[in-house]
Amino acid sequence: MRIKRLSIYGFKSFPEEVRLDFHRGITVIVGPNGSGKTNIFDAIRWIFGDQSPSNLRCEKIEDLIFFGSSQRRSAGFTEVKLILENEGELPEFGPEIEITRRFYRSQESDFYINRSPCRLKDIQDLALRIGGLSYAFLESGKIKEIIRGNIKRMFDESAGIA
Amino acid sequence: MRIKRLSIYGFKSFPEEVRLDFHRGITVIVGPNGSGKTNIFDAIRWIFGDQSPSNLRCEKIEDLIFFGSSQRRSAGFTEVKLILENEGELPEFGPEIEITRRFYRSQESDFYINRSPCRLKDIQDLALRIGGLSYAFLESGKIKEIIRGNIKRMFDESAGIA
Amino acid sequence: AINRLIEKIQAVNLEFGLVFESVFGGGSGKVRLVDPDHPLESPVEIVAALEGKRIKRLSQLSGGEQSLLALTLLFAFYRVNPAPFLILDEVDAPLDDSNIQRLCGFLKELAQKIQIIIITHNPLTIRIGDYLYGVTMEEPGVSKVVAVDFRDAARIME
Amino acid sequence: AINRLIEKIQAVNLEFGLVFESVFGGGSGKVRLVDPDHPLESPVEIVAALEGKRIKRLSQLSGGEQSLLALTLLFAFYRVNPAPFLILDEVDAPLDDSNIQRLCGFLKELAQKIQIIIITHNPLTIRIGDYLYGVTMEEPGVSKVVAVDFRDAARIME
Numbered sequence A, B: 001m002r003i004k005r006l007s008i009y010g011f012k013s014f015p016e017e018v019r020l021d022f023h024r025g026i027t028v029i030v031g032p033n034g035s036g037k038t039n040i041f042d043a044i045r046w047i048f049g050d051q052s053p054s055n056l057r058c059e060k061i062e063d064l065i066f067f068g069s070s071q072r073r074s075a076g077f078t079e080v081k082l083i084l085e086n087e088g089e090l091p092e093f094g095p096e097i098e099i100t101r102r103f104y105r106s107q108e109s110d111f112y113i114n115r116s117p118c119r120l121k122d123i124q125d126l127a128l129r130i131g132g133l134s135y136a137f138l139e140s141g142k143i144k145e146i147i148r149g150n151i152k153r154m155f156d157e158s159a160g161i162a
Numbered sequence C, D: 001a002i003n004r005l006i007e008k009i010q011a012v013n014l015e016f017g018l019v020f021e022s023v024f025g026g027g028s029g030k031v032r033l034v035d036p037d038h039p040l041e042s043p044v045e046i047v048a049a050l051e052g053k054r055i056k057r058l059s060q061l062s063g064g065e066q067s068l069l070a071l072t073l074l075f076a077f078y079r080v081n082p083a084p085f086l087i088l089d090e091v092d093a094p095l096d097d098s099n100i101q102r103l104c105g106f107l108k109e110l111a112q113k114i115q116i117i118i119i120t121h122n123p124l125t126i127r128i129g130d131y132l133y134g135v136t137m138e139e140p141g142v143s144k145v146v147a148v149d150f151r152d153a154a155r156i157m158e
């Protein structure tokens, strides 16, 4: 399985739809401070059903919607779409899995898997079946805390006994 | 006033005496991870009377003494000496101020200002008279915590009302 | 429950040792229960032996050494239960050039099996990419993404 | 006590604005009491206006922007009551090239009055040094220091 395409609309600093195609191997993302690199990282975490304000660097989920700039008004909703190439791991989903997540300022949400409506829980179940996502997002800020933190808890959680 | 020379013996990863001469302008210190750069930073903090284990990155003051390597035994004591050029700010100390601090594994300490024995408090008083030392040591790990921390406390401490 | 925990520690410890050797380029590392008789209550400790150094506590390691050790543990957990991709955000920031080169060697090898996305400011890390995206904010407050040719990488970073 | 506090906030705010302009290269920054009627109990807030962005909370800034903002505050405190020297340990790690260049410009100006010692891994920062020391551990566990010519800097970093 691999990520084929990510498209972001109205998410954090992305008021216009932006598409990133991904291939096998290593994709590097560069850019100045504050340009939106970690916002892309957050969008991928969010599309897999992450709801934690501290992981998503916001105080409430509404902060994920583009809040405007000096020249643009704020957006009314955000939509992130991720297309995965399914190389046989989860055959019931077909050759591609398209996950879509939308959140409106009115606090409503829409979730889709392969264009058919579903619940957040279905996306989170899919993420669990893909597996290993809890250690697939490594960020510099959190790394330093590991050595001083509670390492045993990492084992308890990963063994499912926390 | 400026730092003229720092000499370190038996402090952290410095079992042999090492001398660094400093001049006006900017001195850059480079080297691989774990080579001892921040240990120099700690030595300068320590010579001015810093006693805080968290600032000095140790659990107890004894951790400051060279604890040995695969080829050398541990040291019995550590001595750090700092020579400041005194350009008239504190005339009673003469044209140079030499601060010496020694700590033995037996837990005893020696302190000297211009080679005459003194107490830790005398060195701390001298540091206060030089002024501004609490914001003269800036390290990357502590910087990220500022924005999330209690900024008001920085003002209370600096205004002397904390 | 106890068996699952012990199995997990053994699996992570095995990977930890392998990753340690390739990113530290020497020495050895272990993860183990402090009190193996009481697995559920016992803390887990990391034992790191760096070439020629006598480390008693992890807090005595340097900033870069601690970051590399934490990364090694995270990679070990990842390899025990790997996702199809791995996303890294400026994990190379505290590292010196030779540690970055070893880390990049490790990632290049991992990328033969899985997809890796790396956010970085460091030219040594950019070099291992197969594809490069630049994120810019030409219009203030509005992010755009462009596919970039490696030759132009330095320009985008400004 | 209240007067001392208010004076301190005004002095730091003045320096904060000046430093902000030179390290961010635009926009403006202020530090102020949230509730000026109750100075002792009131928290202090940082107000940062970055060119073209509508920041509501500091937590929405990026990693690099937050580090630069924290540095600006520390420099402001420093300039209100400056010591004869300033020692910086890898403060440039999260910054991109243009922020490092602005930071270096600010430090070079400051170095006309005071002595600055900088620990870094970044070539852009090394370049502003007048003197260069390399710390090595040729013998494992034992640090040595050598004065280095700038031309050899790359070799020592390995």
Ligand SMILES: Nc1ncnc2c1ncn2[C@@H]1O[C@H](COP(=O)(O)OP(=O)(O)OP(=O)(O)O)[C@@H](O)[C@H]1O
Pocket: A011, A012, A013, A014, A031, A032, A033, A034, A035, A036, A037, A038, A039, A040, A063, A064, A065, A066, A067, A068, C135, C141, D053, D054, D055, D060, D061, D062, D063, D064, D065, D094, D096
């Ligand atoms: N809801 C939102 N609406 C508009 N802009 C937002 C929103 N949330 C965050 N931002 C903007 O996104 C920017 C931060 O982006 P991000 O954290 O991705 O930067 P980065 O490229 O990772 O930078 P660095 O290299 O410093 O880590 C901030 O300047 C902030 O103003």
Ligand SMILES: Nc1ncnc2c1ncn2[C@@H]1O[C@H](COP(=O)(O)OP(=O)(O)OP(=O)(O)O)[C@@H](O)[C@H]1O
Pocket: B011, B012, B013, B014, B031, B032, B033, B034, B035, B036, B037, B038, B039, B040, B063, B064, B065, B066, B067, B068, C053, C054, C055, C060, C061, C062, C063, C064, C065, C094, D135, D141
């Ligand atoms: N008391 C001690 N005796 C001997 N060695 C020590 C002692 N305390 C610390 N060390 C050694 O010093 C090393 C760390 O040095 P330091 O923190 O100065 O590295 P650094 O050059 O700042 O590296 P980085 O670039 O990663 O920040 C550790 O590897 C540790 O083993």
Ligand SMILES: [Mg+2]
Pocket: A037, A038, C089, D062, D063, D064
């Ligand atoms: Mg970022």
Ligand SMILES: [Mg+2]
Pocket: B037, B038, B039, C062, C063, C064, D089
């Ligand atoms: Mg260091």
